[in-house]
Amino acid sequence: MSEQKPKKKTSGLLGKILLWLLVLIIGGALALAGSAWFGWQWLQSEVADSGPAETETVLTLPRGAGLIAIANQLEREGVIEDARIFRIWVTIDGGDRDLQAGEYAIPARSSMLDIYDQLRAGETLSYPVTVPEGRTSAMIVRILEDSDVLTGAIAETPPEGSLLPETYFVQRGTSRQDVLDRMRADQQALLDQLWAGRAEDLPFDTIEEAIILASIVEKETGVASERPLVASVFVNRLRRGMRLESDPTIIYGITGGEPLGRGIRRSELDNANNPYNTYFVDGLPPTPIANPGRDAIAAVLNPPESDYLFFVADGTGGHAFAATYREHQRNVANWRRIERERR
8 A cells, every 4th residue: 555655646646747847838829829920910001101201202123033133122112111011911921923124103102011002013104105096007006116114126127008007005115116015006996996896988999008007097187176177077988989189198109108398399289190199190199108007998988978079178277168169269268378378
């Protein structure tokens, strides 16, 4: 019986030790959880606090830059205070592979969280590149070459009439060739849409012919509201077998669409060897004479019904339209009078 007593003491001691160990483990876990919670709250407050930059900051994140390089650059540019905190937050959120390269405008006092959201969404700066309607392909190439936002060389001048003039928004560093390719793709998409809904009994059969006529409409008027009426005049003349008699076509045959810098001479008007002289050419000229915009293309494919066969400048920037030659002659006489008064 005396041999059992030490065993009871040993067993009690072991139980106390295990109990203390359990208390320590639970306490440590609670302390760790508490520390983690307070640490998370602190981290959230740090990334949500307003940033140090007092003014908007424009910066460019290079392609291929990793999280460490990006965080260091943000700290170096003065838009965040601690690159390490930014890295920790992005890593915890799993967004280290979502940050996008490009040029950013970081608003003043942006928090780390604001900046992180901006970089992850790729909200980069964009710049307008405006190509006016009615420019030739060579002119459009020069517009792109003159842009200090675009980069790279253009392989070759696109075919006349193959581009859609508009304002395109691009990132700094976009290649000029990419913009040209986009202009061609956008025109094709527009033509696919408009050609399917074109009017019946148009006096041309192909998309190429529609672009030729639209380019003439574009060059004949700078007043957007007039394009449908101008289109109706040329469609009516084609239906009747009348020649288009468009001055801009003559100029294109002389200069390739570059400004003539003067009026058309009588000898140029009477030059039957100019293949673009629609005073002599039956139907359409051989190619477009410019790159028409959306409105001109739409006007040609769905012209309004009208009896008009003639138009001439009216002195206000627009044109006077006429259904008969006698009425047209009166409009021409009025325009000549205005010209004399201006001289």
